[in-house]
Amino acid sequence: MANPGEVVEVLLPVALERTYSYRVPFGNTLMPGDVVRVTLGPREVVGVVWDGDGVLPASSNRLKYVEERLEIPPLGAEMRRFIEWVANWTLTPRGMIMRMALRAPELPPEKQRLGYRLGKHEPERLTAARRRVLDHLADGFVHEKRALIEATGVSPSVVDGLVDAGAVEPLALPPEPVAGTPDLAFGSASLNEAQALAAASLSQAVAARRFSAMLLEGVTGSGKTEVYFEAVAEAVRQGGQALIMLPEIALTNQFLDRFAERFGVRPAEWHSGISANKRAKLWHGIAKGEVAVVAGARSALFLPFVDLRVIIVDEEHDGSYKQEDGPRYNARDMAVVRARLIDAPVVLASATPSIESRVNADRGRYAHITLPQRFGGRALPSITTVDMREGGPERGKFIAPSLVSAVKETLAAGEQALLFLNRRGYAPLTLCRKCGHRFQCPNCTAWLVEHRFRKSLVCHHCGHTAPVPRHCPSCEGEDTLTPCGPGVERIAEEVSGLFPEAHTVILSSDIHGSAERLRQELDTVAKGEANLVIGTQLVAKGHNFPFLTLVGVVDADLGLGTGDPRAAERTFQLLGQVTGRAGRGERPGRALLQSYDPSHPVMQALVSGDKESFYAREIAVRAKAGLPPYGRMAALTISDEDRGKAEGFARQLVKSAPFDVALRVLGPAEAPIAVIRGRHRMRLILQAPRDFALQDYIRAWLAAGPKVSGQLAVDIDIDPMNFA
Ligand SMILES: Nc1ncnc2c1ncn2[C@@H]1O[C@H](COP(=O)(O)OP(=O)(O)OP(=O)(O)O)[C@@H](O)[C@H]1O
Numbered sequence: 001m002a003n004p005g006e007v008v009e010v011l012l013p014v015a016l017e018r019t020y021s022y023r024v025p026f027g028n029t030l031m032p033g034d035v036v037r038v039t040l041g042p043r044e045v046v047g048v049v050w051d052g053d054g055v056l057p058a059s060s061n062r063l064k065y066v067e068e069r070l071e072i073p074p075l076g077a078e079m080r081r082f083i084e085w086v087a088n089w090t091l092t093p094r095g096m097i098m099r100m101a102l103r104a105p106e107l108p109p110e111k112q113r114l115g116y117r118l119g120k121h122e123p124e125r126l127t128a129a130r131r132r133v134l135d136h137l138a139d140g141f142v143h144e145k146r147a148l149i150e151a152t153g154v155s156p157s158v159v160d161g162l163v164d165a166g167a168v169e170p171l172a173l174p175p176e177p178v179a180g181t182p183d184l185a186f187g188s189a190s191l192n193e194a195q196a197l198a199a200a201s202l203s204q205a206v207a208a209r210r211f212s213a214m215l216l217e218g219v220t221g222s223g224k225t226e227v228y229f230e231a232v233a234e235a236v237r238q239g240g241q242a243l244i245m246l247p248e249i250a251l252t253n254q255f256l257d258r259f260a261e262r263f264g265v266r267p268a269e270w271h272s273g274i275s276a277n278k279r280a281k282l283w284h285g286i287a288k289g290e291v292a293v294v295a296g297a298r299s300a301l302f303l304p305f306v307d308l309r310v311i312i313v314d315e316e317h318d319g320s321y322k323q324e325d326g327p328r329y330n331a332r333d334m335a336v337v338r339a340r341l342i343d344a345p346v347v348l349a350s351a352t353p354s355i356e357s358r359v360n361a362d363r364g365r366y367a368h369i370t371l372p373q374r375f376g377g378r379a380l381p382s383i384t385t386v387d388m389r390e391g392g393p394e395r396g397k398f399i400a401p402s403l404v405s406a407v408k409e410t411l412a413a414g415e416q417a418l419l420f421l422n423r424r425g426y427a428p429l430t431l432c433r434k435c436g437h438r439f440q441c442p443n444c445t446a447w448l449v450e451h452r453f454r455k456s457l458v459c460h461h462c463g464h465t466a467p468v469p470r471h472c473p474s475c476e477g478e479d480t481l482t483p484c485g486p487g488v489e490r491i492a493e494e495v496s497g498l499f500p501e502a503h504t505v506i507l508s509s510d511i512h513g514s515a516e517r518l519r520q521e522l523d524t525v526a527k528g529e530a531n532l533v534i535g536t537q538l539v540a541k542g543h544n545f546p547f548l549t550l551v552g553v554v555d556a557d558l559g560l561g562t563g564d565p566r567a568a569e570r571t572f573q574l575l576g577q578v579t580g581r582a583g584r585g586e587r588p589g590r591a592l593l594q595s596y597d598p599s600h601p602v603m604q605a606l607v608s609g610d611k612e613s614f615y616a617r618e619i620a621v622r623a624k625a626g627l628p629p630y631g632r633m634a635a636l637t638i639s640d641e642d643r644g645k646a647e648g649f650a651r652q653l654v655k656s657a658p659f660d661v662a663l664r665v666l667g668p669a670e671a672p673i674a675v676i677r678g679r680h681r682m683r684l685i686l687q688a689p690r691d692f693a694l695q696d697y698i699r700a701w702l703a704a705g706p707k708v709s710g711q712l713a714v715d716i717d718i719d720p721m722n723f724a
């Protein structure tokens with residue numbers, strides 16, 4: 001504890017490693033973790049008193065005082081250690097990580113809620129409106145003002161008049177709780193034997209109150225959610241908190257409803273779609289231990305839980321857990337770190353785990369809990385390939401005849417079909433038939449994607465938008481522009497010609513405008529109101545569409561051959577997930593994969609259902625090549641508006657790399673997308689053995705390397721997932 005006049009170290013949300021010294025103001029004491037307002041040069045900033053020895057620096061007589069301590073729950077020691085850990089791992093200045101943990105604005109003033117109940121006096125004058133209010137209050141309960149007015153349809157002045165007459169009594173209500181309290185006995189699930197066993201392991205781990213990591217691997221539709229709900233229940237039973245992380249949480253009404261079926265209330269939600277006010281209230285509620293269960297996106301990992309007893313990472317293999325801008329962290333890996341720091345279990349759930357997690361399970365570092373069967377005796381979908389070299393559609397079409405008949409049969413049987421293509425827009429490339437002109441983004445090395453709904457050409461990297469011209473800008477040809485290749489909008493067009501009677505919906509992140517609209521569309525699919533669904537990867541994730549019996553993958557080869565070391569793994573996961581949407585209800589499901597390479601190991605693994613040999617192969621490839629998790633990787637991207645500067649810096653950097661036999665530096669090479677937003681990008685890839693202290697190496701290297709100046713930037717990505 002630091003007393004008035006003494007010095008504290010304060011970590012500020014700036015991109016510098018150091019802390020700043022301030023004096024404790026009179027009448028105050030400060031502790032590490034306290035949130036304070038200080039001045040930094042001309043600015044006022046909010047920072048956190050950090051752990052430090054508080055030794056007076058030489059220039060201490062000129063130190064400024066802390067302006068004030070904010071009425072915000074302090075960041076606990078565990079949270080501060082977690083921040084240090086993430087900063088250290090991702091090579092990000094600590095203050096920038098701390099900023100993520102303080103993303104709650106100050107608490108808005110609580111609006112006073114007014115309630116009313118029946119008063120002691122009969123009013124002298126009794127109008128119909130007054131009568132309605134009194135009747136409504138006759139139950140003897142307290143009613144909130146807004147609810148009372150809504151239910152009776154009277155104007156507020158009617159109620160005020162009754163108050164003046166003493167017929168209605170006003171009283172102040174306590175503030176509304178920010179999240180409901182889960183009721184553990186509300187809807188306990190009857191688990192099958194495998195589920196019950198798995199749930200018991202998870203609950204025991206929670207009860208043990210020690211760190212452990214568990215891989216919950218269950219086939220699609222096996223009921224992993226029901227199982228991990230029991231771990232959540234155990235945490236809440238003990239009076240603790242639970243965090244459930246989900247990709248695309250903003251889209252999953254269904255998940256929230258299932259939670260409510262089990263626990264009587266929806267969990268608190270944490271993602272970018274939640275209003276600032278609500279977020280502030282939640283942040284405080286979580287810091288005070290009043291919020292028991294949070295379901296959130298990756299940023300929920302930085303919430304100030306005070307008694308977190310379990311972390312669940314659903315769809316743990318999902319690429320969206322990796323944050324690709326700002327601090328590049330993998331929320332799944334950092335969830336394991338946070339669990340270790342707080343000595344609590346973490347559950348990684350997936351039907352198609354990441355190779356990393358599978359290897360950890362094989363090595364015995366993670367417990368491996370499996371659900372080998374679908375719930376309720378349902379079968380996994382039968383999967384076949386459509387060989388596009390022989391059985392493909394006519395030119396300019398994308399759905400093969402055999403898939404067309406399968407859709408026809410499905411619709412005729414009153415069931416639902418899904419056509420999956422992981423590409424937004426109408427066409428990924430537009431060119432001029434006459435002169436060959438291609439539409440490229442002026443800021444990026446990327447083609448412009450045509451979006452017919454929005455009537456524009458869009459760059460998917462920088463957002464640049466241009467109208468679709470009538471004439472070719474190069475040869476002035478009229479009506480010579482041709483779309484090349486399909487996006488979901490083009491598939492929708494083809495489908496409307498083939499199945500004009502079908503009730504079709506397109507599910508793509510750019511079409512519906514808001515997450516709320518998209519949620520509604522997903523609900524219509526779940527209810528079976530739409531019978532033909534065309535969607536990008538956002539339909540693949542975790543949804544339960546009980547009427548869906550056919551999944552057609554328009555381009556199963558799409559993710560392969562990208563040069564990404566995880567291409568096979570990712571394609572297997574994505575296709576495993578999307579085909580796993582079929583046959584989850586009463587009727588059995590099937591899936592057709594359109595491919596130009598049906599003998600590819602990924603297609604073979606999906607068709608045969610032999611997941612184990614796929615993993616064995618993929619793990620062997622990684623081990624042989626020293627790729628993660630058998631080796632470590634980092635990617636450095638050097639970018640500048642001036643290509644020469646970026647390249648020169650990258651070359652100098654490579655020259656200055658301290659020699660180490662264990663480390664390989666590949667590059668510099670131009671990044672696959674050589675220019676983004678007008679910045680030229682050079683890439684270095686570092687490969688090292690598993691036990692190599694990669695971060696320490698990079699830190700020392702960059703500190704001694706060429707000086708970064710001007711608008712040149714060096715972006716560090718530890719464990720890169722995205723090589724574009
Ligand atoms: N014990 C149970 N009692 C009743 N219904 C269950 C039970 N377990 C699972 N279900 C139902 O089975 C379906 C599939 O469950 P769930 O969505 O949890 O599967 P999953 O393993 O998460 O699948 P995926 O990996 O495909 O998302 C859901 O409709 C769920 O309500």
Ligand SMILES: [Zn+2]
Binds near residue numbers: 442443462464677
């Ligand atoms: Zn662009």
